[in-house]
Amino acid sequence: xxxxxxxxxxxxxxxxxxxxxxxxxxxxxxxxxxxxxxxxxxxxxxxxxxxxxxxxxxx
Amino acid sequence: xxxxxxxxxxxxxxxxxxxxxxxxxxxxxxxxxxxxxxxxxxxxxxxxxxxxxxxxxxxxxxxxxxxxxxxxxxxxxxxxxxxxxxxxxxxxxxxxxxxxxxxxxxxxxxxxxxxxxxxxxxxxxxxxxxxxxxxxxxxxxxxxxxxxxxxxxxxxxxxxxxxx
Numbered sequence: 001x002x003x004x005x006x007x008x009x010x011x012x013x014x015x016x017x018x019x020x021x022x023x024x025x026x027x028x029x030x031x032x033x034x035x036x037x038x039x040x041x042x043x044x045x046x047x048x049x050x051x052x053x054x055x056x057x058x059x
Numbered sequence: 060x061x062x063x064x065x066x067x068x069x070x071x072x073x074x075x076x077x078x079x080x081x082x083x084x085x086x087x088x089x090x091x092x093x094x095x096x097x098x099x100x101x102x103x104x105x106x107x108x109x110x111x112x113x114x115x116x117x118x119x120x121x122x123x124x125x126x127x128x129x130x131x132x133x134x135x136x137x138x139x140x141x142x143x144x145x146x147x148x149x150x151x152x153x154x155x156x157x158x159x160x161x162x163x164x165x166x167x168x169x170x171x172x173x174x175x176x177x178x179x180x181x182x183x184x185x186x187x188x189x190x191x192x193x194x195x196x197x198x199x200x201x202x203x204x205x206x207x208x209x210x211x212x213x214x215x216x217x218x219x220x221x222x223x
Binding site for chain 1: 060061062063064083086087089090091093094095175176177178195200203204206207208210211212215216219
């Protein structure tokens with residue numbers, strides 16, 4: 001994309017890119033599709049557990 | 060928790076034509092972001108709608124976030140007269156999309172898909188370039204965060220050989 005085609009949205013996306021954890025992506029790209037989806041479901045379990053813990057603590 | 064494997068299996072076994080989009084598609088492409096629902100663009104043929112309705116009926120679809128007890132009926136007439144449905148089911152949250160912003164309907168998106176095997180289930184996945192385009196078109200700040208990650212994935216893929 002040439003500079004003349006860029007919009008302010010591209011600049012915003014570039015700002016967000018500074019916070020992207022490239023090492024996580026590199027690790028994910030080494031995984032199979034099944035492994036990526038399993039990891040996603042494990043993440044859900046983890047977040048659900050945190051939510052339950054927060055509720056149990058009266059949060 | 061959304062059982063992505065079960066939802067994909069149910070839709071696939073029923074012969075529903077669909078394209079995986081959204082957060083699960085991003086995860087398959089390598090995203091590390093959490094997502095809690097499965098987003099699919101479904102093909103809105105009369106037969107496809109019948110198959111979709113029958114496939115999900117045993118899992119009690121209901122409008123996600125709506126108060127309980129509304130006279131919602133999961134049937135072909137409801138799907139025909141609607142387009143996009145954000146549902147909760149017994150096996151998790153499912154967004155059924157007749158169209159997506161910047162991407163259109165199933166037929167428009169299909170050429171930009173790849174057939175993948177996930178958990179031994181064959182399904183169509185929106186390719187990375189098109190996923191980036193539709194996320195940009197959605198235009199919400201949270202979508203731009205996703206685009207930043209997806210573009211980084213694309214850059215990484217170009218630097219690395221494809222996984223066999």
